[in-house]
Amino acid sequence: MTDTAPALRHSAEALSGALPPLLVAAEHLANSALPGAHGRRRIGPGAEFWQFRPSHASDAATRIDWRRSARGDDLFVRETEWQAARAVTLWVDTGAAMAFSGDPARETKSARARLLALALGLVLLRGGERVGLAEADLPPRLGRAQAELLTMALATEAATTTEHGAVDLHAAPTGGHVVLFSDFLGDLSAIETALDQAANRAMRGILVQILDPVEEDFPFDGRTRFESMSGHLSYETLRASDLRTDYAARLAARKDHLAGLARQSGWHATTLHTDRPASEGLLWLYHALGEGGR
Template identity: 75%
Template sequence: MSETASALRQSAERLSGGLPPLIVAAEHLANSVLPGAHGRRRAGPGADFWQFRPAGPGDVASRIDWRRSGRGDDLHIRESEWQAARAVTLWVDTGAAMGFSGAARRETKGARARLLALALALVLLRGGERVGLAEAGRAPRAGRSQAALISLALAEEADAGPERSAIDLRAAPAGGHVVLFSDFLGDLDAVQAALSQAAARNMRGILVQVLDPAEEDFPFDGRTRFESMSGHQSFETLRAGDLRAAYRDRLAARKDRLAALAGQAGWLATTLHTDRSPAEGLLWLYHALGGGGR
């Protein structure tokens, strides 16, 4: 390796080493899952050439590319690439409840939510979409500078606060797409109100419920003390195992209601778990948004 190349590599390593781990992980996730993602590869209004296709019934003569057609016996239509980028707004619950992890080496719900949100933002931005956060001053925009702003914003650790943060979509543009990340274990009436307001503004989106497997399985038994992440609520029982069946039934009912609320608003809903590969979740989200297209 030459001296110049060695110095360049050392500089790059120092630079990447100074980045928050979330940004490095999200970049790696986006590159490994969708390395060649291009969000809008289809015909439509735009200035950039996309492809030639054979002319067919219904095509008008003015759309024929005579130079290309002159190379053979068939007539060809010159198509442009669709360039109507969407506005996608991301909201991540920063409440204390998202700091839960059921195992010491398993990332928290909040960490997984921020990882997925950032990786999704990077993929969409590379596809030419406009992406932003549901915060004042962070409206959806395109470009590398926006990727850097979103990366730094999501990499910031949330301060200890209320158990769950309130959904606020006032900064999201009407007619755009929205992706909400939370455990959705709090008040679903608040979620319903947010979805109703979003539907009134012609927003479409996805509810992404992020759960730890312990919250699904309820593996507790015997004497157990449950305490909220904010420390404001606690409950102790001598026979936690007796609560397992009722807990699972209530969680299933909550998921059903969450799916129903999403369906009523024309949205989608999914549940992702912190013990599963984040690549699975990113792929699902990307395709649920139409693979980057409308």
């Protein structure tokens, strides 16, 4: 394991460990997730007992637990937990653009994306789901050993000279779930192709746009030189503030385009910022995966 892997794992463990209290506060998830591999707290086919509940008029007689019902005058149904593990494939953009941070004291987009991906993976693995990566020859699998492999694969920022990574979902299981982490500020043709392929293979997913607040607010004024993280592009202006309105419009249009792509594919899309608590993003992601169904 690399030198940075233990630190990343510790941070992700801390972040994912904070999820249960957040789920308690989120009413719609309080009864549907647990921190360990103890089922999904959802009614469904399985062997593990979940709870007894009073029977409804629509319940068939074969669903009545007569032993429990014999203790009183009411009839009860025995419910089991859903135990069909999902396959969730994660992809984190390894392009040079993700190494950007507008403040030395703030983590890079890549660091936040990798932390969220690993924390989400750990929570899903604890819940009995299968988790893997799209670009690390790491197909979705269960268990603690998979958590170690995810940690090693996500531990360091990839050294690359390309501005943005190209997503490839050919190894993601048909019918599974996919979570893509990127700033999505580059050419979207590869993303559009991936979403088309995913739709044809009944895959659901989430587009997670990670932005630094500087990229959102464009707080530049006067003479400014802009350079891409790869060094391949540069632009200099004497009046950066004159670009602010057009920049904001183009960024808004990009977000709208991403949201449209997600809707067409039956996916979710969100924008998360590196100056906000990572726990907020993790809760949103877990909720969105829950809404995605099975």
